[in-house]
Amino acid sequence: xxxxxxxxxxxxxxxxxxxxxxxxxxxxxxxxxxxxxxxxxxxxxxxxxxxxxxxxxxxxxxxxxxxxxxxxxxxxxxxxxxxxxxxxxxxxxxxxxxxxxxxxxxxxxxxxxxxxxxxxxxxxxxxxxxxxxxxxxxxxxxxxxxxxxxxxxxxxxxxxxxxxxxxxxxxxxxxxxxxxxxxxxxxxxxxxxxxxxxxxxxxxxxxxxxxxxxxxxxxxxxxxxxxxxxxxxxxxxxxxxxxxxxxxxxxxxxxxxxxxxxxxxxxxxxxxxxxxxxx
Numbered sequence: 001x002x003x004x005x006x007x008x009x010x011x012x013x014x015x016x017x018x019x020x021x022x023x024x025x026x027x028x029x030x031x032x033x034x035x036x037x038x039x040x041x042x043x044x045x046x047x048x049x050x051x052x053x054x055x056x057x058x059x060x061x062x063x064x065x066x067x068x069x070x071x072x073x074x075x076x077x078x079x080x081x082x083x084x085x086x087x088x089x090x091x092x093x094x095x096x097x098x099x100x101x102x103x104x105x106x107x108x109x110x111x112x113x114x115x116x117x118x119x120x121x122x123x124x125x126x127x128x129x130x131x132x133x134x135x136x137x138x139x140x141x142x143x144x145x146x147x148x149x150x151x152x153x154x155x156x157x158x159x160x161x162x163x164x165x166x167x168x169x170x171x172x173x174x175x176x177x178x179x180x181x182x183x184x185x186x187x188x189x190x191x192x193x194x195x196x197x198x199x200x201x202x203x204x205x206x207x208x209x210x211x212x213x214x215x216x217x218x219x220x221x222x223x224x225x226x227x228x229x230x231x232x233x234x235x236x237x238x239x240x241x242x243x244x245x246x247x248x249x250x251x252x253x254x255x256x257x258x259x260x261x262x263x264x265x266x267x268x269x270x271x272x273x274x275x276x277x278x279x
Contacts, residue, residue, distance in 0.1 A: 029068030106133030143190030
């Protein structure tokens with residue numbers, strides 16, 4: 001998630017400072033429920049200034065409102081002088097960040113610890129055939145006019161008995177490093193999901209013992225023309241133990257599983273993106 005964005009206006013008392021200079025009093029008009037602000041200074045001495053910061057609330061939606069500022073010249077003795085008023089036009093949008101949920105259906109047991117997934121296929125007999133799990137990406141945010149779309153990138157598997165073909169393969173350069181071939185997912189609205197592919201493991205011809213490979217997954221959340229935001233990497237390590245005979249008791253049964261990706265975890269649903277403009 002991203003921190004709340006603020007915009008501010010600065011009000012200055014431009015009169016030359018001397019013992020007879022008036023102070024500038026600023027009164028901030030009423031704000032819409034979707035906008036909060038820091039308090040206007042009770043009075044600004046000659047040659048000084050004050051800043052009023054505005055920010056949007058955490059509730060999704062769009063804001064377009066005019067907020068008044070009334071000015072008075074105040075002397076220690078004598079009458080106050082009305083200096084008129086000005087208007088601050090505030091516009092902004094609050095959105096729900098997408099929540100990436102990796103889900104699958106098929107063989108294996110998925111666990112999550114310290115930002116890392118492990119899909120354990122358990123004991124697999126060398127002659128038992130292919131184990132497979134359909135891996136998908138779900139946008140866990142509730143769909144609304146202000147929910148963000150989810151997409152991302154992931155690596156494939158094609159060695160040591162493991163396989164996961166890339167959809168829409170592309171080359172991505174990372175900080176001057178050699179390009180990395182990744183699969184790009186389509187954009188997914190809130191509550192919808194897209195398949196990454198069928199993850200398979202074929203023990204035929206493999207040595208006995210533990211085998212593992214890792215799928216890297218990178219989630220992005222986007223809304224309209226706003227810049228895309230991403231979370232930390234969410235690798236999924238797939239493991240299998242190849243045995244000479246039939247699988248032993250306790251092998252994970254085929255199951256449906258799903259966990260939040262790192263960076264868009266339990267707090268992800270509570271995050272909001274704020275874009276605020278002042279004119």
